[in-house]
Amino acid sequence: MTTTLVVLAHPEGRSFNGSWANATVKACRAAGDRVLVSDLTAMGFDAVERAAHYPSLPPAARFDPLKAQEAAHVPPADIAAEIIRLEQADRVIFHFPIWWFSPPAVLKGWLDRVLQHGRIHTVDERFDRGKFKGKRALICATAGASQAECAHNGKEGDIRMQLWPLAQTLRYLGFDVIEPRVAFGVHGYHEGDDKSALEARLARTLSDQAAVLRDFDTLPLWPFNTDADFDANGQLKPDAPSHSPFIRHTP
Ligand SMILES: Cc1cc2nc3c(=O)[nH]c(=O)nc-3n(C[C@H](O)[C@H](O)[C@H](O)COP(=O)(O)O)c2cc1C
Numbered sequence: 414m415t416t417t418l419v420v421l422a423h424p425e426g427r428s429f430n431g432s433w434a435n436a437t438v439k440a441c442r443a444a445g446d447r448v449l450v451s452d453l454t455a456m457g458f459d460a461v462e463r464a465a466h467y468p469s470l471p472p473a474a475r476f477d478p479l480k481a482q483e484a485a486h487v488p489p490a491d492i493a494a495e496i497i498r499l500e501q502a503d504r505v506i507f508h509f510p511i512w513w514f515s516p517p518a519v520l521k522g523w524l525d526r527v528l529q530h531g532r533i534h535t536v537d538e539r540f541d542r543g544k545f546k547g548k549r550a551l552i553c554a555t556a557g558a559s560q561a562e563c564a565h566n567g568k569e570g571d572i573r574m575q576l577w578p579l580a581q582t583l584r585y586l587g588f589d590v591i592e593p594r595v596a597f598g599v600h601g602y603h604e605g606d607d608k609s610a611l612e613a614r615l616a617r618t619l620s621d622q623a624a625v626l627r628d629f630d631t632l633p634l635w636p637f638n639t640d641a642d643f644d645a646n647g648q649l650k651p652d653a654p655s656h657s658p659f660i661r662h663t664p
Contacts, residue, residue: 415446417626418502422509422520424454429599429615430555434508436622437553444626449498453519459491460522466492483531495527504629505550505588507579510599511557514575524582534586541640543587549629550588552576555599563597572597577659580635590635594618594625 419437423430434450441448451458459466464476466489482488488496499505509516528534538544556563556572563572572595580590596618603611625632638660642653655661 415441415444415503416449416501417441417446417504417506418449418451418498420505420507420520420523421450421452422454422507422517422523426452426455428510429596430508430510432615432619433553433555433596433622436619437506437508437626440623440626443623446626449502451495451498451523453523456491458519458523460519460526462522462525466526478525479530482529485529485531488529488532489526492526492529495523496529496532499527499533503548505548505583506553507551508553510555511572511575514570516554516576516579520579524579528582528586538587539585540587543585545583546587548588549591549634550583551591551625551629551632552579552593553595554593555596557600558597560595560597563595571658574658577657581637581659584637590637591629591632592635 417437419434419441421430421434423434425431434452438448438450453460462478464470464474464481467476467481467485469485470476470481487493507516507520509520512518515521533544554572554576556569558567558569561567562569563575565571565573573593576593576595580593583590596615598611599615636654636656638649638653638656642650644650649655649660649662651662
């Protein structure tokens with residue numbers, strides 16, 4: 414049986430993001446899949462990594478988050494539960510709005526705390542050798558800005574670059590990252606025809622989700638460089654492709 418982890422980063426279950434996450438859950442259940450849901454705000458997820466989460470550390474010791482995570486054979490209880498969900502999942506699907514050109518802080522904090530060094534990734538287990546190799550992840554995001562404004566030349570900045578750090582994090586863990594699904598122009602200020610058009614578009618996004626889940630294993634992937642594309646200094650080889658301005662040939 415396929416297990417899907419849905420990570421929702423939105424403070425309101427009745428938001429469009431909440432509805433979209435529900436559509437994912439419903440589609441998974443209809444397909445007979447097992448679904449795990451991490452509704453971060455509803456859980457009161459503590460997004461700030463700090464020494465207090467590691468009571469076994471000597472009180473006056475300088476807090477080194479990577480070392481603390483690696484030494485925590487028993488991770489903090491809230492994190493242990495998230496790690497189990499993540500490790501049990503065959504698929505991970507993120508639902509969140511773009512807030513200030515990036516995912517909401519609670520999701521960044523989830524990455525900071527759950528992706529424990531030593532357990533979820535190690536120096537020897539990352540990128541091509543990441544622990545989640547063979548598993549797929551999908552980002553479902555909403556933006557208040559229009560698709561044109563989030564294009565490569567749009568005034569809000571390229572949505573793919575806004576999402577790239579999260580996608581690269583997943584790639585670092587070994588996941589294959591599916592091309593992101595983004596609903597644009599999502600906000601409550603539309604009126605008249607604009608409002609009706611948005612509602613129709615969002616309704617389609619929700620009804621399409623069953624097909625997204627059905628086709629999950631064959632949906633096109635966001636391209637990333639392989640380890641072999643980099644030289645001994647970790648720099649892109651001259652003949653290797655560049656898939657993102659984040660890793661490019663010319664400065
Ligand atoms: C704190 C905050 C920051 C936001 N920043 C952006 C942004 O950088 N780019 C953008 O397109 N929309 C931005 N928005 C609009 C949200 O993306 C939009 O409200 C959300 O996608 C709507 O989805 P919802 O109805 O599920 O909340 C922001 C909204 C908030 C509350």
